[in-house]
Amino acid sequence: MELGPPGGSGPAEPGPRLRGLRGADAAASASSLSRFGAEAGCRASAVAAVLPAGGSGERMGVPTPKQFCPILERPLISYTLQALERVSWIKDIIVAVTRENMETMKGIIQRYQHKRISLVEAGVTRHRSIFNGLKALAEDQPNCRLSKPEVVIIHDAVRPFVEEDVLLKVVTAAQEHGASGAIRPLVSTVISPSADSCLDHSLERARYRASEMPQAFLFDVIYDAYQQCSDYDLEFGTECLHLALKYSHIKAKLVEGSPDLWKVTYKRDLYAAESIIKERISQKVCVVMDTKEDEEHVGHCLEEMLKTELNHVKVTSGQDLQQIILEQCYNFVCVNVMTSDFEETQRLLNMVEESNLSILYPVVVISVHFLDYESVPLGQKMEKVMQIREFAKEAKKRNILLSGLLIYFPQEIQRDLLH
Amino acid sequence: MELGPPGGSGPAEPGPRLRGLRGADAAASASSLSRFGAEAGCRASAVAAVLPAGGSGERMGVPTPKQFCPILERPLISYTLQALERVSWIKDIIVAVTRENMETMKGIIQRYQHKRISLVEAGVTRHRSIFNGLKALAEDQPNCRLSKPEVVIIHDAVRPFVEEDVLLKVVTAAQEHGASGAIRPLVSTVISPSADSCLDHSLERARYRASEMPQAFLFDVIYDAYQQCSDYDLEFGTECLHLALKYSHIKAKLVEGSPDLWKVTYKRDLYAAESIIKERISQKVCVVMDTKEDEEHVGHCLEEMLKTELNHVKVTSGQDLQQIILEQCYNFVCVNVMTSDFEETQRLLNMVEESNLSILYPVVVISVHFLDYESVPLGQKMEKVMQIREFAKEAKKRNILLSGLLIYFPQEIQRDLLH
Known part of the structure; x- marks a missing residue:
């Protein structure tokens, strides 16, 4: 049944694809991480998450179960998994899906390259699905290939916007109190x-x-509660917190x-x-910078400036572009410091096209070119402008909005900038 | 303070602008109307609605109070008023707004030509606003220019999708039980x-x-309850049903x-x-038909066919186009049975343009032309096609998507169709 890597041995640090995406949250995120690590000591690795995803979506009024409904062509559950995966200290994510949706789910995991996921079969009710997920983590179960965590998070497949912040809060509260849950005003x-x-x-x-x-x-705490549960609880109960209290x-x-945190319930x-x-x-x-050296120098300056306006800024010299596109980045600045043609931009455009990213929503690409003010003649400048126009016209047909930015300046300044 | 016509003397039948909009619901709506009329007897005219709209929208995280937030450039409250106005048996609609939003509200009423509205000043809390609304309908108040209704509906300005169906249900239940309210599962x-x-x-x-x-x-029932209310109720209470029960x-x-029916609460x-x-x-x-005669014959056939696919089909020979556009109709079929040029279509395009309807969302116009298959030479046909293309190009710049449909057939069939 298991699909992810066994043993819950995800990377201790966020992978390269995560670093930049956090953008403005990176600092906060890093400090939470170390805080959690410090509090939990050597047990920092012992957090898993269980995601019941066996629902049929009848309240939705649509035939597809809501967790599989596409948003910008990507299934809802994939956004939720992405939100959990970004949290490096969650070592295993157990998803409970019905037998009939097992292949669909495997396809989603493969397509969006989800990591640290194990699949179990959903039960008839939400509680039975959660119980199945817990069993996959329990040491007393036969064929258990995952290690028992100290703390288990239970989340919904249809709450895609969960942040590390609240996950950390419930996990640390659970360590202290045994159980914890998020609440909202009515x-x-x-x-x-x-x-x-009548009233x-x-x-x-x-x-x-x-x-x-x-x-x-x-x-x-929760595994013991589920083991003591009555059939009535498993059939009609709605609340894990209640089970922890009762049993x-x-x-x-x-x-x-x-x-x-709200639950996607209706259309x-x-x-x-x-x-x-x-x-x-x-x-x-x-x-996107054209060389590793630029990424470290010019890229860093740009990143700092952009961060004052945008939440998520990622700088790359291109190695992880495929992954960045996969995670639905729609805005690109392609900086060509050393080259004066469109190689880098063209490579990016090709990758965006292949990904089908722009089918439902336009992708914006700004192609930036630095040219020596003195050594480049006017005619050549105009040629550049015309080239970008032609490129843009072609790109627009594929819902990619390409703009060009030419920056002319003397060679000395460029040298200063780079060193 | 009052802005609408005094005395609560709205039309007993829906105005011309309402008839067609109901589309598929028209039959159901008409039968509900007569059912209500029959049950309520001569008191059928005695229903008013009170809409507290004094909220500040702090939960929204936006500076504009949520009832004034624009949706496709039109304030949310205008949709709610439209939903209530469509129900012809609601004779008066009392809206409670804060002093500072009074002018904004008057502007909205004028711009969207809302009818049967009276404005009162909102109180500091929701309950005080409702009480102010009720006072405007009570006979014992000085300067009361509205007549006391048998039944009063209380609704929220931020629930724009209320249907006649549920309004009728709560009103008839209130007649029987004294009070009634809509509920939803948790x-x-x-x-x-x-x-x-802790839990x-x-x-x-x-x-x-x-x-x-x-x-x-x-x-x-509700006016007596409010008159007995404590200050604590008026400040901290949330529920009119509770007041009716308590007092x-x-x-x-x-x-x-x-x-x-859900309440627009968050962004x-x-x-x-x-x-x-x-x-x-x-x-x-x-x-849109080019003559009254066509509206009655060809228009009717088209209406029947379109109704199998669409919820709201309206046929007009153009008199009430302005009102239809004001009510945010974005799709038009412009049928030119007798004329062979674009007069009708051009007139529609001009009106759509003047309304600014297409600023945020595209307007679709299909221009249909019937031409005699035998008497019109091929060259003239091609000329038509080219004309539509030119028109469409110009219209597209203003976010109007114009398509042409040319139907050629012998004169005899046209005559059969029309008589």
């Missing part, structure tokens, strides 16, 4: 109807909260979550998720 | 935290419901509402609302 007043559908009483809104995901538990006598610590939520993803895309840029 | 489990932010207990989700809007009350001892009848809800409005736009078409 949007509507909650009422209790009588048998004849019996309404609850005082300020005294209650909506229980959301992620939740985290000491593994033994393991643990009062979960409640952590205030952000509005973005309108898919629209909202798409718009949030588009907004994030507009905040993400990749700067 | 999306999240509701929990009660202890003082130290105290969670509620059994199946036994509770979210209380939504619209709600409806016998006017005396008028009325157990409200609860009515299951549709998912579209993501604006995205969702925009997508729903765009989806509705794609379901709405207006067929």
Whole structure:
């Protein structure tokens, strides 16, 4: 059943594809990481996540289960997996899917190169799916190939916007209290109807909260609770926190979550998720430099400046472009310091085209060229301009918006800039 | 303060601009209308609506109060007013807005030609705003220019997708039980935290419901309740149903509402609302005929056919085009049975352009031309095709997507079709 690498041995540091994507969050993220490492000591590696994804999506009014609904052609669950994968200290991610969706899920993992994922079969209810996920991590189960974590996160496949921040909060709270969960204020007043559908009483809104995901538990706390569960709990229960209270006598610590934690439930939520993803895309840029040396010098200056405006800035000299495109970066600045032609830009355009990234949403590429003000004659400058225009015209047919930026300056300044 | 016509004397039948817009719902709507009329007897005219719209939208994270946030350049509250206005048996709509937004609101009413609206000043809290709205309808208030309704609907300015169907349900239930409100299943489990932010207990989700809007009350029931309210209720209370229970001892009848009743609360809800409005736009078409005679014959055939595919089909010979455009119809079929040039289409294009309708979203116009197969020579046909192309090129610059459809057939068939 397992598809990811066995043993939960993901890299301890974020891979190269993660470093830049965090952009402005990188510093905060790094400090959280070390804080968590320090608190958890040698047990820092012992966090896993279980994701029940066996739902049928009946509330959605669409035939596809909501976790597989495409947003910009990519299934919703792939965004959620990406959000969890970015957190390097989550060592294993167990996804519970129904037998009929197993192949679909394997295809998604392969296509979007998800890492550290193990698949288990979903149960008939949400609780049974979670239990199956926990069993895959428990040492007392036969054929268990994953190591038992100290803490297990339980999250929903249909909450794609979970941040490292809240994951860290529930995990550390679970270490201290045994159980923890994200909560939100109630949007509507909650009422209790009588048998004849009349108002019996309404609850005082300020005294209650909506229980959301992620939740985290000491593994033994939640696994013990599930082992003691009645069939009724497994069939009709909705709440892991409640099971931890009922069977393991643990009062979960409640952590205030952000509005973005909401669960994609109705069709309108898919629209909202798409718009949030588009907004994030507009905040993400990749700067492609033509040499490693430029990446370190000019690239760094550019990165600092762009970071004042954008959330996610990644600089590369091109080795990991394929991965960056795969992670849905739609904005590129292609800097050609040493070359005066469009090699780098052309290479990028080809990769973008092959990826089909621009099918649903336009890709923006700014091609920047530095040319010596004195040594390059006017005619040659004009030729450049015309070349970019022709390129742009062709690219536009494929929904790629290409602009050119020519920067002319004396050779000495260029030298200063580079050294 | 009042802006709408005094005395709550809106038209008893929907105006011409409403008839066609209902499209597929027209039959259902008409039968509901008569059902309500029959049940309510001579009191059928005595329904008003109160809309508290004094909120500041702090949860939104945007400076504009959410009810004034634009969706396709039109403020959210204007969609809600439109939804209420379409219901001809709602005689008065009282909107409570803060003093500082009074002019903005008057501007919206004028710009979108809203009818039957009276403005009152909002209170500091939602309950105070509703109370101010009720006072404007109460006979015991000085300077009251509106007549007291039998039933009052209370709705939110930020729930734009309310349908006549659910309004009718709460109003008839209020007539029978004294109070009524729309409910929805809970999306999240509701929990009660202890003082130290730990889980105290969670509620059994199946036994509770979210209380939504619209709600409806016998006017005396809710007005009496508000008159008895404590300051604490007016400051911190959230629920009109609760006030009716507490002070008028009325157990409200609860009515299951549709998912579209949800309240626009967070920024993501604006995205969702925009997508729903765009989806509705794609379901709405207006067929413009060049003569009244055509409207009745060819237009009717077309309407029947289009209705099998689209929710809202409106046929006109052009008198009410301005109003149709104002109500955000983005799809037009312009049929020229008798004329062989583009007069009708050109007139439509001019009106669309003047309205600025296409600024944010493309307007689609299909220009249909019937020409005699035998009498029109090939050269003339080609000329037509070229003309449409030129037109389309120009229109596209203004985000209007114009297509031409030429139908050639012998004169006899045309005569058969028309008579």
